[in-house]
Amino acid sequence: MIHEPDASRPRPSDDGAPAPVSIAARAMAALRPDGASYLSGLNPEQRRAVEATEGPVLVLAGAGTGKTRVLTTRIAHLIATGKARPYDILSVTFTNKAAREMKHRIGQLIGPAGEGMPWLGTFHAIGTKILRRHAELVGLKSDFTILGTDDQLRLMKQVIADQNIDEKRWPARSLAHTIDGWKNRGLGPEQVPPGEAQAFAFGKGGQLYAAYQARLATLNAVDFGDLLLLCLKLWRDNPDILANYQDRFRYILVDEYQDTNVAQYLWLRLLAQARKNVACVGDDDQSIYGWRGAEVDNILRFEHDFPGATVVRLERNYRSTGHILAAASGLIARNEGRLGKTLRTEDAAGEPVTVTGAWDSEEEARQIAESIESLQRKGHPLSEIAVLVRISAQMREIEDRFVQVGLPYRVIGGPRFYERAEIRDALAYLRVTMNGADDLAFERIFNTPKRGLGDATLQTLHAYARADRIPLLAAARKLIETDELKPRARSMLRGLVESFSRWTRLVEAKPHPEVAQTILEESGYTEMWQKDRSADAAGRLENLKEFVRSMEEFPDMAGFLEHVSLVMEASEAEGADRVSLMTLHAAKGLEFDTVFLPGWEDGLFPNQRAIDESGRAGLEEERRLAHVGLTRARKRAKLSFAVNRRIHGLWSSTIPSRFIDELPPHAVDVIEAPAHFSAGASRFDRNPAPFGSSYGTPGWQRAQANTAGGFGSGRGGGRSGGPREIEGELVAKSTATPSAFSGGQRVFHTKFGPGTVAGVDGNKLTVDFDKAGRKMVLDSFLQPG
DNA sequence: CTATGCAACTTTTTT
């Protein structure tokens, strides 16, 4: 989990450049600054980006143009030429994964010399490091705790309750969001514009923010946002310290610059101000995190902020075929407000991007599964196939289908390991053991597993703690000596308090994984899950095992806890050949031979909510998301849409995504799936407007001309012979056999329920459903009712 | 204090 990414995982390799040379050659290169071999594999633009070491540099690196390679080579170059030693370079990324990948690749380039780069890491990891050194100056102790989202929320609830605000009208979640927003913009409680501070609960927003920060300080804790915000405060209040860091970081490199928020931007600008040796690498066309505070403006404004900046465009793509690139470029060209890049490749055009329609999302899932099986039969490894969805809700149906036909798959993303309840609980036990003053952790496991301690006991505890200004655990210790509690609660609480004392002593005596194991067993926590009959209990126990095992990689318990909140990740089963299933957001930075992109329907993708909330900016971000999706594919990109989809449990008709119409026709093949809406009366005839524009595209006309195509519906891939036969059979069936139903007849549809047949056209019926309204359905989905 | 049932809520996700 905390070690290297496993080899089976799709490699986030961002470049298609030549393979690394031998170790010896690399070592030699590190010794010879001139004509260094690490430079020889670069194309001219890449080389320019690497060699422009002095002054501000902006590298606009399109998808698949060797972004990471430029970054790592640049670091190697700085070190090899003697311009900087590893610890002179500040190199920031957004994710731990990216940081790890960079470390790994620098190691490959220059050997162990690069391994000791102390200032390579995420914004938050580096922020933490800096804050621990100067904690007192921002009102903390250097062993401050970093709160995760759920602790943050619990604290927020307390703050809201303290102010006598109805938490139902003003949910903690929403306050957390508001405060996060301020922090993302680099605003401390005093800096929030007065107008905005009125935002929450009758103008109490600013007040609540201040109260929340005060609570954090009392707990000697920070949240993620503080890791950056407090650095800013530190530097602003202590110019000498800022000057020290400005001097220390001779060269600054930033990955994924398009994802920086205002706080990160200010953070960087403060550091870069003196030397101005700052190189930012990013792609405005891949900015997809605007909704969580990322400012595309940061990248668009770079030349303005750093006058005289060198701008290098990397446009030579080493990943995708011509057609895929053409589709992606054509699409993204519709966006305004971009710096403008045109990806090009020297590779062949390859297969056109395909667009397939399906009757409903279930059929879409079936088509994808069949298509994958067909690729599999041709020897295509499953690990090189990905299905990228817009929202995670789309995954369920696809998973269902995969399970049915026995396609091995894995979901990437989802709840992070350290966010899982059982891990948070286990961590809470350890936190209290190590630090009896960690009230949030104590409160979390106070009655987990159930030990008959409820709200009443907790309130009494809180009262005690507040009166004496002591932590909850200490308050509990006093409380059990009084007779304020009922005997039952008192003895349970005594048991818990004594356990913690025992466990704390154990830490000195035994290796930390063993201590953790003991705590989980003696507390009854393991037992709680063993008794649990629910489906995921086994998985949770498994996670707990993994949790204990992972501790071995740290020198001691304290070291483990220190890093865990920032760095912990889910462990993946290794080695297996599986299809990857994930959201488009999770796919950034990955690449696959074949990429399926289902759900290209207006409302879903582009997502209606994104448009409602952010208007044209929202639409453009959706378009960038589409661009990211397409550019994940090396050889094949397969788009699809469904004409009917269940949204929030209700079936609704959908229309193909406007993005489909925006694709350049010459790069796209439209594959008309089964005969549902190809011939005769279809719902499009009655309602042609939404889809109308597509009729004009050559691809669509081609599709109409040959009702041929892809992947039949029906069978779970049992039939051999490939798509064509299945499809032929289907077409024959659908045109030849007259329908067994007639007008007025009562029927039952598996999805729409009971209804009355209103019209018949071959095997296609118009049915007035009792609940779902008038729909056009295939008779094969109907039973006489 | 716990178990049960009902209501509300559903974009995307890192640290």
Place this chain on the structure above:
DNA sequence: AGTTGCATAG
């Protein structure tokens, strides 16, 4: 639809 949080009854 499906979960998840909350209120009520036990």
